[in-house]
Amino acid sequence: MAYSEKVMDHFANPRNVGEIPDADGVGEVGNPKCGDIMRMYIKVNGDVISDVKFKTFGCGAAIATSSMATELIKGKKIEDALKLTNKAVMEALDGLPPVKVHCSVLAEQAIKAAVSDYYKRKGIDPLPIVGEI
Ligand code: FES
Ligand code: FES
Numbered sequence: 001m002a003y004s005e006k007v008m009d010h011f012a013n014p015r016n017v018g019e020i021p022d023a024d025g026v027g028e029v030g031n032p033k034c035g036d037i038m039r040m041y042i043k044v045n046g047d048v049i050s051d052v053k054f055k056t057f058g059c060g061a062a063i064a065t066s067s068m069a070t071e072l073i074k075g076k077k078i079e080d081a082l083k084l085t086n087k088a089v090m091e092a093l094d095g096l097p098p099v100k101v102h103c104s105v106l107a108e109q110a111i112k113a114a115v116s117d118y119y120k121r122k123g124i125d126p127l128p129i130v131g132e133i
Contacts, residue, residue, distance in 0.1 A: 003060075004094035006068075011060040016070035018053040025121065027113025033102045036062055040070075040110035044118055047077050054110065061096055061103035065089050069107035078118075081111055 003011075020041035028039045036058035043051035052074050054066045069089045073081035086104040090096050096104060119125065 002097045003064075004096075006093045007061065007064045007096065010064035010067040010093065014063050014067035016053050016067065016074070017055065019055060020051060020053050023114075025114040025116070025118030027110050027115070027117050029106055029109040029113050031058070031062075031102060031106050034059070036103070036106065038062065038066060038106040038110045040066075040107075040114040042111075042114045042118060044078065047079070049073050049076055049078060049081050052114075054107075056106070058106060059100070059103055061100040062106050064093060065096070065104040066107040066110070068092050069111060073111060078115055082115060084108060084111060 020043055023041035024044040025042045026039065028037065030037045036056065038054060038056040038058060041053045042049050052070045054070055056062050056066055065086070069084060072084055072089065072092060086101075086108040089107055090101070090104050
């Protein structure tokens, strides 16, 4: 069995799929390894991410990691959400097969891109989107 039960659960029943029409920040990132795309929407209340949704043209691992990542940042402070790494998301899912590690980077980068967009709208310097694939 290549995928953990948690990965299969989040793939079959992804949490927080969709769009937020009046989002405070929207981030879109693409995975140069496979061409897949992810868009993340956030609502911000004070310094807390009060709601988050995502859509992806991606594989099952990308869906599962985004689903888990949204669960991990919902209700969290922005500064804590920015500390979420793809490694931490993979650990929360009980791991991914090595060839699928690059898929988990999309979620981490999409969160940072959404926060960056939020900052930009508020006139704060946007974040550099960095990430290792
Ligand atoms: Fe696109 Fe994985 S290569 S779904
Ligand atoms: Fe493209 Fe997984 S293969 S994100």
